[in-house]
Each structure stands twice: as C-alpha cells, then as structure tokens.
Amino acid sequence: MMEPSEAGRDPEAVSKFVEAFAAQLVEAGMQRMAARVFAALLASDSGTMSSAELGEQLQVSPAAISGAVRYLAQVHMVSREREPGSRRERYRVHSDQWYEALTNRDAILRRWGMTLREGVDSLGAATPGGRRVAETLAFFEYLEGELGLLMERWREHRDRTFRTP
Amino acid sequence: MMEPSEAGRDPEAVSKFVEAFAAQLVEAGMQRMAARVFAALLASDSGTMSSAELGEQLQVSPAAISGAVRYLAQVHMVSREREPGSRRERYRVHSDQWYEALTNRDAILRRWGMTLREGVDSLGAATPGGRRVAETLAFFEYLEGELGLLMERWREHRDRTFRTP
DNA sequence: CCTTAACTTCACAAATTTCTGAAAGAAGCG
DNA sequence: CGCTTCTTTCAGAAATTTGTGAAGTTAAGG
Secondary structure, eight states, rough: OOOOOTTTSSHHHHHHHHHHHHHHHHTOOOHHHHHHHHHHHHHHHEEEEHHHHHHHHHHHHHHHHHHHHHHHHHHHHSSEEEOSSSSSSEOOOOOTHHHHHHHHHHHHHHHHHHHHHHHHHOOOTTTOOOOOOOOHHHHHHHHHHHHHHHHHHHHHHHHHHHHHE | OOTTTTTTSSSSHHHHHHHHHHHHHHHOOOHHHHHHHHHHHHHHHSSEEHHHHHHHHTTTTTTHHHHHHHHHTTTTTOOOOOOSSSOOOOOOOOOOHHHHHHHOHHHHHHHHHHHHHHHHHHTTSSSSSHHHHHHHHHHHHHHHHHHHHHHHHHHHHHHHHOOOO
C-alpha cells in the first residue's frame, strides 16, 4: 500500500523544529500563529497543507489558522490554492517566493522614506538633527537599491548550488 | 544670550516626526517604548539626551526609559555615557553606529542557522522538506556574507555623498 | 559617613494581543 | 435547491505585554 507523503518522518522531531524556528521568527517580530503556520509549511514535504492539517499539527482551532494565513498571504509568504473539486483550500510556500518577500519590502521602505523625508523638513535640513535623519534616509534608499541586486545574485548563486547539472 | 542647543525647533513638529517614525519601527516589530526613545534621540540635535529629557518629551516615567534604554544598548542602537562629575547618564545615537546594528545581526543569523541546520537533520537532507529548509539555510548564510560587503560599500557611498571635499 | 541625585528593579494595574467557540457564509454535490 | 463540508467572522475569554509607582541601589559631594 502506498504511504502518504509525510510518512517515515518522526512527527515529534518535525514538531520540535517547527516550534523552534517559529519561536525565532516571533523573536524577530512575527505574530506567533503566523510564524507557526509558516514554519509548519516550510517543513512539510509537499510544501502545502490544508487548514485541517495545520490545525492538527499545531493543535489550534480553524479560526486561528484562518487569521494566520490571511496575514501570510498578505505579505506574500504563502499562497493559497483551491483544490479543484473541493471546498478545501491548500496553503503553499514556494521555496523561491518566500524570502523574496523578506527583501521585497518595497512598500514598507517607501513608507519609511516618506516619514523620514518629512522629518528632515520638520527638523530643518541644516540642523544637526535634520542632517542625522537625512543620513538615515539616504541609508534606506541605498538599501532599497542594493537589496534588489543582492537578490539577483542570490538567485544565480542558488541555481549554481542547487541545480548543478 | 546664547540659546540652548534645541532652540528654534518647533517642538510639536519634532514630536510628530518622532511618534510617526516610532510607529513604523513598532510595526516592524520593535518594542513601543524602545522605538520612541530611539526616534527621539535620532531627531535630537546633539544626538544625546538624558533620562529626564527623554521622560519629558515622551511623557513617561523614568522606569519606562530605563527599560527601553537597556534594550537599545543591548542591540547596540544607542550607547550610554556617564557625564563626568555627575550621576546623570546620557544616551547617544552615533549616526554611523546604529544602522550597523541593523545589519550586524550576526548573532541572530547564527542562531537561525543553528535551528535550520537541526531542522535539516530532523527532516532528512534527502526529503523534500529537508531540501526546502536547506535552501532557506543557504539563503541566510548567503545573506550574512553579503550584508557585510553591502555595509562596506555603504560607508564608501556615504563618505562620498556627505563628506564631499 | 551621611545626604542626595540619579538610575534600576519589582509587583501590580492597564492595555493590548491572541485564540476560541459559535454562528454565519460560500461552494461543491446530489 | 437543500445538504454537507469547509472557511471566515466576531464577540468575548485568556494570556501576554507594557508602563507605573514605590522601594531599593549606587555613587557624588559635602
């Protein structure tokens, strides 16, 4: 008989990893449940799980999953797919998609930029405080540009490392 | 008569910037009070403030300042200085020091690395889940190296831009 | 030494966040 | 169409985080 795709894994070891990694994401500022859902998806073999599967592994209600997934989809760390011929939804982490999201904080960086620019104006570009804020602004603008290039290089590096012919 | 160093600034405009920027730091995951203290320091003309000054600008108790500053010092976003001949302490943001801290998350990245490595072992390097986690690990290792280089280039760029002869 | 000015710690109150159960909403399937 | 299966929403309970006042600690200055 064909085994289900997650067979042969020690569920306890998996869970231990999921919780450990999630805890670090939380420390870095992510919502707890979102972090746990994300870690569970990352560790899953197929890279997809249904709401019910997540609920069981994490021992939480469907409502909690729903909220976490909504957030994760918003920040493009997971995508949602409808299983054809079923009202069951599957949530997926694309291995190449998710850390793109980490650096594609374009919208966020742009909002920071706006705030900092207004700060420079309020403080006066010629004052010491204004100059300090202006330098911070310049740093974030620099960062925004460099992160794009960095991700391009990473994709190349990854292809060489993982897709070696 | 010589004006004190912060004169001529519209305190309300300054406060508005401080709170706006702090709010964005909070959204990015920083503790609220730490964010407010940091923003206030960044916007100050001298780049330093005493506990009392911070307490007054932010309308909070000394205890709150104490906790926030402890955290900020721990992550190297501000440094503490003793005023000679006084038990008053000054907190300072070095304009070049603080965003170094942003990228010098070495310790953090290393801890993430450890967790991910254990994850690869638990899941099995040959399983799809294990491979996905391994790729994530590779990404963070790549990131760690690149961030160092990026910061070097930034320092050069900044010197050209801000210290033009 | 004693006083006093500052900073820190701690127990607790307040505010916020997080999760749940229940009910309502969609969408396949007969 | 109505039944059934899943997902979402929402009000509120529970847990966590955050900030305060008061007491404790440290060190300068007499």
